[in-house]
Amino acid sequence: MTEESSTKELIREAAVDLFAAKGFKGASVRDIARRVGIKESSLYNHYKGKAAILESILEYQLEGINRAMLSREEMDAFAAGESDPVKLWLRGVAFYSSRLPRLTGKINRIIHNEMYLDEKCRRFFVDHILERQIDLTVILLGDLVDRGMIRECPLVQTAERYVFMLHGLAQISTIYEIDLKRDGDIQNRIVEHMASFIEGLT
Amino acid sequence: MTEESSTKELIREAAVDLFAAKGFKGASVRDIARRVGIKESSLYNHYKGKAAILESILEYQLEGINRAMLSREEMDAFAAGESDPVKLWLRGVAFYSSRLPRLTGKINRIIHNEMYLDEKCRRFFVDHILERQIDLTVILLGDLVDRGMIRECPLVQTAERYVFMLHGLAQISTIYEIDLKRDGDIQNRIVEHMASFIEGLT
DNA sequence: GTCTATAATCTGATAGAC
DNA sequence: GTCTATCAGATTATAGAC
Numbered sequence: 027m028t029e030e031s032s033t034k035e036l037i038r039e040a041a042v043d044l045f046a047a048k049g050f051k052g053a054s055v056r057d058i059a060r061r062v063g064i065k066e067s068s069l070y071n072h073y074k075g076k077a078a079i080l081e082s083i084l085e086y087q088l089e090g091i092n093r094a095m096l097s098r099e100e101m102d103a104f105a106a107g108e109s110d111p112v113k114l115w116l117r118g119v120a121f122y123s124s125r126l127p128r129l130t131g132k133i134n135r136i137i138h139n140e141m142y143l144d145e146k147c148r149r150f151f152v153d154h155i156l157e158r159q160i161d162l163t164v165i166l167l168g169d170l171v172d173r174g175m176i177r178e179c180p181l182v183q184t185a186e187r188y189v190f191m192l193h194g195l196a197q198i199s200t201i202y203e204i205d206l207k208r209d210g211d212i213q214n215r216i217v218e219h220m221a222s223f224i225e226g227l228t
Numbered sequence: 229m230t231e232e233s234s235t236k237e238l239i240r241e242a243a244v245d246l247f248a249a250k251g252f253k254g255a256s257v258r259d260i261a262r263r264v265g266i267k268e269s270s271l272y273n274h275y276k277g278k279a280a281i282l283e284s285i286l287e288y289q290l291e292g293i294n295r296a297m298l299s300r301e302e303m304d305a306f307a308a309g310e311s312d313p314v315k316l317w318l319r320g321v322a323f324y325s326s327r328l329p330r331l332t333g334k335i336n337r338i339i340h341n342e343m344y345l346d347e348k349c350r351r352f353f354v355d356h357i358l359e360r361q362i363d364l365t366v367i368l369l370g371d372l373v374d375r376g377m378i379r380e381c382p383l384v385q386t387a388e389r390y391v392f393m394l395h396g397l398a399q400i401s402t403i404y405e406i407d408l409k410r411d412g413d414i415q416n417r418i419v420e421h422m423a424s425f426i427e428g429l430t
Numbered sequence: 431g432t433c434t435a436t437a438a439t440c441t442g443a444t445a446g447a448c
Numbered sequence: 449g450t451c452t453a454t455c456a457g458a459t460t461a462t463a464g465a466c
Contacts, residue, residue: 033449049345051253055442067444068450076442139344141403142337143251148403156400183424187393194392198358201343201350222385226428235431257460270432272461 034072036062038086039129041079046132050080050140080140084150087133091154094125101169111175115224116217118166135200159189167227176227188223195219236274238264240288241331243281248334252282252342282342286352289335293356296327303371313377317426318419320368337402361391369429378429390425397421 040061044053055076059066073079096104096118104121108114137155140147163185170176195216202212242263246255257278261268275281298306298320306323310316339357342349365387372378397418404414 046344049251049253051251052345054440056440064449065451066442067452070443071449135344139341142341142406143254148406152400152403180424183421186396187389187421187425190394190396191389191392193399194388194395197395198354201354204344204350219385219389222382223389256458258458266431267433268460269434269462273431278460 033062033064033068037069037072038079038082042083042129042132042136045080045083045136046139050076050136050144080136080144081146083133083136084146086127087130087137087150088154090127090130091158094122094127096122101166105169105173109175111170111228112221112224114170114175115166116221119220134196138197138200156189156193159192160185163188170224170227176224179227184227191219191223192216235264235266235270239271239274240281240284244285244331244334244338247282247285247338248341252278252338252346282338282346283348285335285338286348288329289332289339289352290356292329292332293360296324296329298324303368307371307375311377313372313430314423314426316372316377317368318423321422336398340399340402358391358395361394362387365390372426372429378426381429386429393421393425394418 037058041053041058044057044061047053048057055066055069058079059069062069073082101118104118105114108117134155137147137151141151142148160182164181167176167179167181167185167188171178171181195212199212199216239260242260243255246259246263249255250259257268257271260281261271264271275284303320306320307316310319336357339349339353343353344350362384366383369378369381369383369387369390373380373383397414401414401418
């Protein structure tokens with residue numbers, strides 16, 4: 027249940043690496059098979075074709091996100107002992123992030139990469155990343171308002187602005203990850219941006 | 229000077245369309261040549277290869293951005309007759325946008341698309357889009373503060389948040405452009421977000 | 431500057447033996 | 449489920465006639 031490590035699993039993992047690094051078009055079935063240590067023809071015993079591997083990756087990602095999602099009870103329990111909205115927010119984000127599978131970041135990069143070219147990736151991005159994050163943020167901000175921890179504000183617009191900000195930060199984070207240079211303290215900057223965003227709502 | 233329409237120009241224009249629609253890898257030299265109405269081999273009389281076409285597109289984009297840029301004098305003249313920071317901001321954005329070449333949006337999409345795969349596109353995005361927009365926004369916000377039109381705030385952090393927000397909005401704008409469905413009033417939403425962002429700084 | 435012809439390579443995918 | 453062998457087509461790019 028934790029980590030199968032079957033050939034099918036290994037293929038998917040290799041494909042995640044290669045799709046993220048070279049793009050869906052740029053990574054060939056040969057590349058993927060070579061990395062797994064099998065021949066191309068063997069790969070077709072596990073997946074119908076190249077497109078099917080990408081679909082499998084998307085399904086895997088959806089499961090991972092769904093499993094990491096905090097339940098209503100968990101969220102309430104989380105909020106119980108904390109009176110500082112900024113600390114509460116940051117702790118919540120850190121906890122959620124820690125529950126995401128290892129490959130989540132790389133797969134998000136693939137989705138982001140193919141979003142404009144592949145309809146399934148585009149759908150996934152809109153439905154399971156963008157809108158879901160906005161919906162969740164609306165709920166969380168609403169809770170903070172109800173608890174009197176931040177002032178009233180237009181929830182949807184504020185949530186959109188927050189999610190877009192995070193999205194931009196994630197993007198440059200990925201870019202600095204690729205080039206390594208001038209990475210500086212990008213992770214700290216993300217946290218600072220999140221903190222000052224919530225701070226600005228108090 | 230205005231629009232050459234030479235074969236070289238036509239090739240670049242066709243390439244912009246195809247790279248934006250199918251990606252750099254997905255659009256073949258054959259595709260580009262066919263759209264122009266010449267044979268592939270003829271294309272190599274104008275560009276050294278496929279990569280050279282993309283480079284030419286980036287150079288074209290850089291020129292367009294540089295030409296559209298408002299000078300210090302233009303910015304001051306713009307600010308002279310307006311006392312409402314929101315109106316001033318929106319008018320400035322609209323004016324700058326109106327000076328951008330026709331292909332700018334499509335080329336930005338290409339850059340965004342290849343950003344993670346191609347180093348030149350990644351460099352262009354960081355240097356000429358992201359950092360430039362942030363630098364400009366810092367200046368503009370600083371001006372507004374100096375004029376007493378908005379309150380003091382951490383300029384860089386605020387500018388980053390603004391640029392990232394716009395970036396996210398541009399992204400979903402592109403997505404809705406592709407799928408057409410549920411486009412709604414995305415352009416209005418962008419303007420609303422810009423307005424409420426500046427409004428929140430007063 | 432355009433064309434025809436062609437090279438050399440890579441692509442995703444299949445057939446069939448073991 | 450793995451392998452060898454192979455296919456049919458697309459890819460970028462070049463050579464050389466006009």
